[in-house]
Amino acid sequence: MASVLRALTRRGAEVVMIDQRAYPTVTGSITACQDGASGWISVAGCRRPVAEFSGYFLRPYPIPPRYQHGLAFHQVAAIDQMMLSIAETAPAHITVVNRPSAMASNDSKPAQLAQLEDLGFLVPDTIVTNDREVAEEFWARHGTVVYKSTSGIRSIANTLTAADLPRLDRLATCPTQFQEFIPGIDYRVHVVGDEVFATRIVSTATDYRYAFTQAAERTMAATRLPGHVADRCQHATRELGLLLAGIDLRRTPDGDWYCFEVNTAPAFSWFQDHTGQPIADAVAALLQHGARTGSAVQ
């Protein structure tokens, strides 16, 4: 959020920042009807018609703990609902990064994975089960298996080992996601409108994000994707209703490209800091001017 705000400011864009931590200062009224929508938002006493906004950049978080009880919760929840509704119902010519319903697609990783497979990606064989026998059969079939969270809650992907066998009885409480292990090199691809930024990550960790906590190594560098892979990433981003996506790919030693997930509110700053890719600038340009026609691969 901060990097996008800085980029917009450098570009001379007029920005209204709505900080969820300052929610009680937000009021508004919006009306939708068959002829369109109208209304206004007020932040700290400054009222703006919604028709003035050319773009929205959303990074919603759960309601802050200090507002989670009583009257404050209801007011804050109402503000959340109003802001999300404005973004969701904004006309097509308004740039929304990203619409709330599209952002929810990776709240179920296996459901999104099925969509990605339908969109032409290779995806790892995946089950979600609370049945120990099913999990063990899947493990025996694939030899090496990774387990991770099923929802959008961040988890550390781990490889199943013999040390986990005693814990498998606890599977019954809650279905858990298991995936065949796909060997290869990780790529994180940020699609911003018509632009594609790819980062190649080499790591000995199962989950490169936690390489240092797993005593593993990691190197990251900007790279260029094969055209057909970049095209597929852009196509998937559009089909999922997104203008900004962070796509997790892995290229196997045989040259196959597997997709694990499309992050709908990607934390791109970390990749930008490591590679120098101007992702925040691209997001700012997208918010100001919308998606260009054609494609640009960087």
Add this chain to the structure above:
Amino acid sequence: MLVLAARDDVPARMLADRLGEAAVAAGPQDLSRPGWTYARSIGRRTGVSCRGQFRADGLTAVISRISAVQPVHLTHVSRGDRDYVAAEMTAFLRAWLTGLSCPVVNPPTATCLSGPALTAHQWAALCGRLSIPARPARLTVPAVPDDRPAPAACRVTVFRGRPAAAGPCPAVLLEHGRRLAAHVGAEWLAVTFDGNHEQAAVCQVETWPDLADASTREGLVHALIGSGARS
């Protein structure tokens, strides 16, 4: 048929009782009985109720009454883990319910396990995009009570793409209902119009059948039976 509902959902229990032996009821607590599996292939998906394991490809219909698994329904889970388990179970069910070959009332969306959960504001905006007349819907913060009367002159119910109305209803209103249901992917949807003439406007849309109402419950049972599900 699978009735997916929390144990305290009395109307869902009434439906399950009405369906008798043809229905299995399962809820959040049952997701902790070993035997639930999601796989890409529907033939490998299984579930568990108090009556034992069942296969997803053996279901003739699903009535989904859970919008999301809530921590309050997971009293058998240690308190510190309930939020996480609720999120995981919701994600699991969304995948499990997606793509089933039988009717699902209503199929999950990215934001709700029991079908589209749009606000009145969002329905009004959608009607605008589809060129369907709709009464204005206002959202304000702080909330302002809406004192306008909500006339309910004509109600169109759509099941599996077929609209029907209890009384006189112009064909164009039936078509509005059908188009709305098709656009949001709902197997079951009810639209209330503020008149029973061709220029009537949408004033309410429901995607959650009121199973506490006997006529709605019976209508759903007969519709499911008519679609091939058995009772």
